Amino acid sequence: MDGSLAIQATNLSKKYRLGTIGITSLREDLSRWWNRGKNEITDGGSTQAGIEHSRMINDHEFWALHDLNFEIPQGEVVGLIGANGSGKSTLLKILSRITEPSEGEVKVRGKVASLLEVGTGFHPELTGRENVYVNGAILGMTRREVDKKFDEIVDFAGVTDFIDTPIKRYSSGMTVRLGFAVAAHLDPDILIVDEVLAVGDLRFQNRCINQMQKIAQSGKTVLFVSHQMATVENLCKSAFLLDRGKIIYSGFSGEVINEYRKTMNESFSLSLKERKREGNGKCKLVSFRITNQDGEQVDSLICGKPATLALLFEVHTPCTSALCLSLGISTANRHRIAHLCMKTFGKRIEPMEQNTFEVFLHLPKVELNQGKYYVTSFLDDESGEIIDWVVDAFELQILESDFYGTGMIPKSDQGVILMEHSFA
Amino acid sequence: MLQPLFLTVVFTLIFGKFAQIPTEGLPPLLFYNSGLIIWSYFSSCFTGNASVFTANAGIYQKVYYPRLINPLSNCISALFGFSIQAVFFLGYFCLYKFIIPTATPFEMTWAMLILPLLILLVASLGLGMGLWMSVLTAKYRDFNQITGFLAQALMYATPIIYPLSEVPEKYRFWASLNPMASVVETFRFALLGKGSFSLNLLCYSAIVAVMLLLSGMFFFKRTERRVVDYL
Numbered sequence: 146m147d148g149s150l151a152i153q154a155t156n157l158s159k160k161y162r163l164g165t166i167g168i169t170s171l172r173e174d175l176s177r178w179w180n181r182g183k184n185e186i187t188d189g190g191s192t193q194a195g196i197e198h199s200r201m202i203n204d205h206e207f208w209a210l211h212d213l214n215f216e217i218p219q220g221e222v223v224g225l226i227g228a229n230g231s232g233k234s235t236l237l238k239i240l241s242r243i244t245e246p247s248e249g250e251v252k253v254r255g256k257v258a259s260l261l262e263v264g265t266g267f268h269p270e271l272t273g274r275e276n277v278y279v280n281g282a283i284l285g286m287t288r289r290e291v292d293k294k295f296d297e298i299v300d301f302a303g304v305t306d307f308i309d310t311p312i313k314r315y316s317s318g319m320t321v322r323l324g325f326a327v328a329a330h331l332d333p334d335i336l337i338v339d340e341v342l343a344v345g346d347l348r349f350q351n352r353c354i355n356q357m358q359k360i361a362q363s364g365k366t367v368l369f370v371s372h373q374m375a376t377v378e379n380l381c382k383s384a385f386l387l388d389r390g391k392i393i394y395s396g397f398s399g400e401v402i403n404e405y406r407k408t409m410n411e412s413f414s415l416s417l418k419e420r421k422r423e424g425n426g427k428c429k430l431v432s433f434r435i436t437n438q439d440g441e442q443v444d445s446l447i448c449g450k451p452a453t454l455a456l457l458f459e460v461h462t463p464c465t466s467a468l469c470l471s472l473g474i475s476t477a478n479r480h481r482i483a484h485l486c487m488k489t490f491g492k493r494i495e496p497m498e499q500n501t502f503e504v505f506l507h508l509p510k511v512e513l514n515q516g517k518y519y520v521t522s523f524l525d526d527e528s529g530e531i532i533d534w535v536v537d538a539f540e541l542q543i544l545e546s547d548f549y550g551t552g553m554i555p556k557s558d559q560g561v562i563l564m565e566h567s568f569a
Numbered sequence: 570m571l572q573p574l575f576l577t578v579v580f581t582l583i584f585g586k587f588a589q590i591p592t593e594g595l596p597p598l599l600f601y602n603s604g605l606i607i608w609s610y611f612s613s614c615f616t617g618n619a620s621v622f623t624a625n626a627g628i629y630q631k632v633y634y635p636r637l638i639n640p641l642s643n644c645i646s647a648l649f650g651f652s653i654q655a656v657f658f659l660g661y662f663c664l665y666k667f668i669i670p671t672a673t674p675f676e677m678t679w680a681m682l683i684l685p686l687l688i689l690l691v692a693s694l695g696l697g698m699g700l701w702m703s704v705l706t707a708k709y710r711d712f713n714q715i716t717g718f719l720a721q722a723l724m725y726a727t728p729i730i731y732p733l734s735e736v737p738e739k740y741r742f743w744a745s746l747n748p749m750a751s752v753v754e755t756f757r758f759a760l761l762g763k764g765s766f767s768l769n770l771l772c773y774s775a776i777v778a779v780m781l782l783l784s785g786m787f788f789f790k791r792t793e794r795r796v797v798d799y800l
Contacts, residue, residue: 161798162798162799171709171711171712172711174709238797241632241633242633243629243630243631243632243633243797244794244795244797244798245794245795257633259632259633261631261632262631262632265627265628265631265632266628266632283628283632283634284632285634
């Protein structure tokens, strides 16, 4: 293995069994052996709901991971993303030596610490102090190492006053914080972290991310699994995208995340009319278009320029009361950043006879930074009954421009909102 | 920890008083207790490790460390129980030596010098068998039932409630095949000067122990690599 690599995997595969064959008791194995050939025992059935055909090996085995080849250089922070069941945790388990691959091999250079669960081995009857030592030992720290970092750990977890209280009296948040604090102060060459930051309050999450950044900057190799794309993008230089047991994309984390969104957003290829929605269906959002200040139809908006969005609705059952439309704008990470509602201005859509109607949203100045945004459309009537609600109905592409008129074009990573300001 | 003490009392009543199984002239309490404390150490090493995979499944699924640490630490922590029981034994020993007169004199012998080796031998035997059992119980859950039964059967096959010398001549060879037989006999010989000391039999036990331990470790290591997939 090349000296600059921390992890190298070749033809790595992991097979798992479905059903209960081979796990149970000697008695069952013996009876299976006795009955061999007489009547084939079908265990678990042959139709395996939820697992794609391509992943099945035979009736009762499937590839959790199939033929993975990758290299991770030393000192790199790598994100691992993918939908549920794509094999992320299996890969982490193999890399942290908890289980072996069925085929292929993986070479790992250096001391590995894995954090697949917070507070592994915590004993409820022991005090916080004792558990720090137990947990540290399980994760591979010597007693002296824990001694040296003990105050730091306790301080990081914020449980100083409770350190001599049994863990069973801790709140769940405190337990988790203590668990993470121990792990965050490990000193491995390679740190493997599964989705564990999702716990704890926001302040603690930020502290964890800072700590991870610190670890990353100290030249350690970090492998990080998360479903929070913003965190991955922040923390990781590169990333792998796993899908159904295979790495389908790897590269800079930004690119990989975009690719992931594409695969997750396959529903966008569906026309607006056929999208999954809620409401009574009396009216349906069927299309939208964007026009610029000159009234020309365009594909995207431009920062700082005026634009008009036109939303076309089809009427299936004529409505008797007036309607009200609101639009929610979210970032690509699904953070809602704006809520635009007709009610704010006392506007409403009067009942009409036609089969379609169009609602215009005028933006005098697009105050969003370049990037991709999603618009949720919500139509209800005066009684509050939902008529048509489409989450992330369409995508808005906003293009860069000289928003402030100073020749400095705001970059895509410099915030979401552009606002008028001046310094004195 | 109190189990050997309790068993000693029961054995003294049932086998000593009612069944009147000879105890080589020793006070039954001392006779049974000496056998039981070394046996109970063996038994903790054996039964304590028999379910080591299933007992630690939760941790094994989340973090890697050499799994052999668990069985080893079980054996070491069982030594604490053994030492406490040994202190109790010393109490009875002094009681019968200096206060209550006994028909036959007894004393500790030179074999006390090999006591550490004897304990190591017991630990290896218990660990070896425990590792084997842990491999089996990880694969087949029904072996959990067998562990207790096996330990019990082995206890009666070991000269704890009877001296080896009381076993009829034609069966004695078979009784000696039990590697724990010579160990318990030697242990009693060391502490009380009764029982028997046979270097041949001890060597035999040591060979069995090493074989059990090495093969047990081999299969344990082999099992640990993928055991979390089916725990």
